Amino acid sequence: MYLEHFGLDQRPFRLTPHLAFRYPEPSQVDALTTLRVALEQGEGFIKVVGEVGLGKTLLCRTLLDQLESPFVTAWLPDPHLSPGTLRTALARDLGIELPARPTQQVVHERLQEELAAMAARGLRPVLLIDEAQALPASTLETVRLLTNLETEQRKLLQVVLFGQPELDRRLAMPQFRQLRQRITYSCRLEALDHDGVADYIAHRLERAGGSERLFSPRSVARIARASGGVPRLVNVLADKALLSAWGRGRAEVTPLDVRRAVADTEDTAGQLWWPRLAPAARVAAFSLVAFGAFLALEMLAGGGG
Known part of the structure; x- marks a missing residue:
């Protein structure tokens, strides 16, 4: 929508994980290094914990992309699996042939x-x-039992758990003490600080063919504050701010554009800037962005006719 206006090749702040746009945030780099070392050493269980939006799925995909022979990987993005379904999914992901309708004993x-x-x-x-x-x-216990399989030298299966902080609270329960004791390496992802957000925005813009000058320093500072340094929220706010600037015909994102983006976004610190603005007024404020975008499209259509 706004790509040509800002001279971009593609959207810089898309929400879907994209390895080409991966930003080398320090805690992500440390976690990836720890994962590689732990896997090389043949450890059974490794854990990565981080709040929502800090890039756990992107880190998981990065690890999948980097692991080469002799490693053979299986990825389960959907954790809502019964023990039997998990065994079957693991077998098929590892390329193990199974009968058409195998019993769980056969799969095991x-x-x-x-x-x-x-x-x-x-x-x-x-x-x-x-x-x-x-x-x-029951499925978590099945995963633990699978790691019991081993030779005299090492485990036959290594497991990396990616989860939100709730994972730590679950593993602290007495019923999971055996699994907890087997986790030899743990990593924790952290939010970006102000400089990290500035570098993140510049990095994404550069990868998309744009310039960091599209965002004024004050705009970056407000995005950093409102997002709390959570990359997913940075993406949401930066994308909406670009849309606002485009709708107003501006060549640079200003604090006004960020304020509009914050007013339209859940889980941001928008109340820090607009404490007296009622929810209905916030909706109305950002509707100006949509209206501006509509007018810009009308002008483009008219010019093309």
């Missing part, structure tokens, strides 16, 4: 056989589970 035996065969060939299977805080208790 095939997993044991094939994991041992992979180890004999020097392969190292790794299971990555996203949103692990939502795993049912």
Whole structure:
């Protein structure tokens, strides 16, 4: 919508994880390094925890992209699985052939056989589970039991759990003490500070073919404050601010554009700037952005006719 106006090749602040736009935030870099070291050492369980929007899924995909032979990876993005469904999904993701309608006993035996065969060939299977805080208790116990399989030298299956802070609270429960004791490495993702947000915005704009000068320093500071340094919220606010500036025909995002974006976005610190503005007024304020965008489109259409 606003790409041509700002000289961009693509949207810089899309929400879907995109490896080409990955920003080397310090806690992400540290976590990735720890994961690589732990996997190389053959540790059974590794845990990565971070609040919503801090890039756990992007980190997971980055690890998947970087792990090469002898590692063989399986990724479970949906944690709402029964123990049997998890075993079947793991087997198929690892390329293990199963009968058309296998019993769980057959699946378990095939997993044991094939994991041992992979180890004999020097392969190292790794299971990555996203949103692990939502795993049912019985499924989490199944994951623990799978890591019991081992040779004299190492585990036959390594597991990386990616989850929100609720994962730590679940693992602190007495019923999960055996699993908790097997987690040898833990990583925690952190929010960006002000300078980190500024670098993040500049990095995304550069990758999209634009310039960091599209955002004034005061605009960046307000995005940093309102987002709390959460990359997902930075993306939401920056994208809406660009839309606002485009709708007003401006070549640069100003604090006014950020204020409008904040007023239209949940989970931001918008009340820090507009404490007296009622919810209806906030909606009306950002509707100006949409109206401006509509007028810009009308002008473009008229010029093309």
